[in-house]
Amino acid sequence: MPEDFGIPFPHRCSPDLPAARTHTIRWLRSHGLLRDELAEKRFTAMALAEVSAYAYPDATGAELDVVTDAVSWIAICDDLLDELDVRDPEALHRAWAFQQQCFASLDAWLAGRPAPGATPLDDLLSRLGTGMTQTWRDRFADGLRRWFWSSVDAAFLRPANAVLSLHTYRVLCRETNGNRFFFPLTERAGGFEAPAALFGHPHFEAVHAAADELVAFVQAVHSMDVEEARGDHHNLVLVLEHQLRCSRAEATTAALAEITAAKDRFLHLTASLPQVYDQLDFTPAPRAAAERYVDGMRDIIAAARDYGTESSRYQVVGR
Template sequence: MPQEISLHFPFEPRRSPDSSRASRSNLQWLREFGLVTSKEALTRYASWDLSDLAARAYPDALGEDLGLALDTMSFFFLFDDQFDGPVGNLPDITAEVCDELSRIVHLDLDASAAYGSPVTRSFADIWARARLGMPQDWKERASRNWHEYFVAHIEEAANRQSRRRLSEEEYLRLRRATVGVLPSIDLAQRVQNFRVPERIACNHAMASLSEIATDTIALGNDIFSAEKEAAQNDPHNIVLIIQSMSELSRESAIAAIAGRIEDKVEFFESIVTQLPETLQPLAPSQTEQEHVRRFVLGLRDWMRASYDWQAKSHRYTTSVDASNETSFFEDLLSSSTHSGYATAGECEG
């Protein structure tokens, strides 16, 4: 396992003091929406220690705000793991699931009994809580980012079904959506009480910072998940792609990616240094300047949190059985509206 990989970040880790309370409320939320039902699933979920990730990624969030952040992290990982199962090779059914989730953000639908699966009901709940009190430009940006996240899962399923091997450029384009960083950064504004207006958020330097942070987190996650994805013959991992395109060993490929991550962090910091001058033509108010500062801090928190958490979470430190081990341990997609999934196992080749 690559957990011993060492990366240098020129900023200190921060952590919310409210993780214990968030963890307790999260367990109630998971049970309420049927996301974790068996004893085995609960044991494995608890071993991931997602409350630590949420506390590190959102260090200024407390109480219900940190609870929302943790519930959202739970959704991300439990939803993503569903595609370790049969659905991950079935783009038509993946599209059905993801289209339903996209409709929730586009129509601002609330949680209701109409959404039969645990995934759709839980997502409707976190989206309703996240958008509460937020300005329209934030809602539009967040809904776009969630939509792109869901749509990218359909493309991944098509790639698995066809056994298509991606180029590095194709993969990075797709990975920027599937890693879920942009919705997570949108959430930082909600749970840590700052707002970056659209005219500033769309500035090229601000967009570059978001993309660099996204790439840093995605590449780091690929290092930690390389063994699992190799065992599953999943093509969506930059370490495995570099290995397949070169004569590098797994260890050398990981070292090369680690070097890229540190280069990206250095570039990130150079952009931050120039940011006041870059944004000057937009004449940001003092309040807006403070919110930009907190936005940058939020990106730093996420980059550091992702690395620190993955280095110790049992989600990545537990060895993978290459024969049949996956992170998928409960079906959270089935409902009366997804009749095709009931026989998904029969569709496998």
């Protein structure tokens, strides 16, 4: 299995990785999310501080701390939703209550009201919003809501034990990988905002879609063994194996071809972004901010490529 997937973006890492790891362990412990030494060892093995430092390599100090906290919190929530059994009424009620609590926190944050509680998300939002406009907050909150809803949808599909069609899988994984709030964290980490006119432009939405697929498909290849071991068929390789009625090796080859297609589409679309900037009459400042955002997308894609070989989240226990 090629570890670089033909992705041409360099590996980059913030020099403040060790300090951010120490900070986030302390932050998670303060919110009761790491309760003992074993939990801390498991967290460290997940390499969430590493993926944050790879995805936001220019961030240092408090900026890297807050995005590492955010990435870690989301990953913990993601693992809990992956384990959600919607056939268990109590578990389903707890998940629904947690989602509503998070949405209440988002609503208060967006409206400028005091936080409804003292949850990890309330603390995160108070720090993430510092220096950012309402437009950015709206975009970040929308990405988080979309991730919540799609993750719950995936949880309801899981018990059916049905293999999704490639089209359905493609649509679902674009949302469940959470890029629509990971990408805005590039702006928060860098202390800038991409011009609002860029979002919603058809060409830039196509860039986003290609990046979404590229990250999701790379993660799917990394996580195939883990997802198969827990009986989760929402995985690119498994979907292709079923749809093409082929061997595992042939399905893996087809998955790599999907990754190459998404990568080539991303490269082609980003190469023509200067014409989009011209259409939008961007002056040098918004043009530079747009390019910083796209550079951030490249860093996140590279982080997805590199992180998968390091994290315990992609390793089957006992293997």
